[in-house]
Amino acid sequence: MNQxxxxxxxxxxxxxxxxIIREMSGMYRQIxxxxxxQELLEREGVLVNLYDEEGDDTTKEKCLSILRSIIKSEPVITIKRNTKENWIFSGVRKIEGCxxxxxxxxxxxxxxxxxxSESESIPCGGSLISLCGETIITNSQHYNLLPLELR
Structure with a gap:
């Protein structure tokens, strides 16, 4: 299905x-x-529970905690569209991401x-795929996907 x-x-x-999970050379899965x-139910991705009084450091730690859980194949609250395509990684493959x-x-x-590492360099280029394995964009930045006039 092309979206x-x-x-x-x-x-x-x-x-x-x-x-971002690096699936293989040149292929990245965005989550x-x-x-x-409520936001998760209307969209797609993972849930990071935050409370109003929590600051940037807590947000950072909770986001990293979710990535750790994904890397270790622990359960996380995830919503994705109903599709036959599933995660590409499986078995004993070592998962890395950011x-x-x-x-x-x-x-x-x-x-x-x-x-x-903590870096000023973020992943870009290659093939960016969705949770459902669909190609989102190739050889471009992974953020602000729409041109300014459509945002």
Whole structure:
């Protein structure tokens, strides 16, 4: 099923913060992060529970915690559209990824869930795929998917 960039943007893709899982060389899976159950139910991605009084450090830690759970194959609250396509990674494959907080900030975790690096360089290019395995965009940035006039 081919979807438009508008469709993916409406589902929460391309909005900071988000998770990137490196599936293989040149292929990245984006997982939108949502901070309320209502937002998650209307879109697609994972839930990070936040309370009003929590600041940036707590948000960062909770986002990293969700990525650690995904890396370790632990359950997380996830919503995705009904599709026959599933996660590409399976078996004993070592999963690595990052939480992208802005165009110049990402925190990378290794396959053990440990911080590998904090970087001003974020993943871009290659093939960006959705939770359902659909190609979102190729050889472009992974955020702000729509042109300014459509945002």
């Amino acid at each position: 438009t960039l508008e469709f993916f943007a409406s589902r929460g893709y391309g909005v900071f913060p988000y998770i 939108p992060i949502h901070f309320s159950l 939480v992208v907080f802005s165009p110049k900030r990402a925190i990378y975790l290794d396959s053990g869930g440990n911080i590998k």
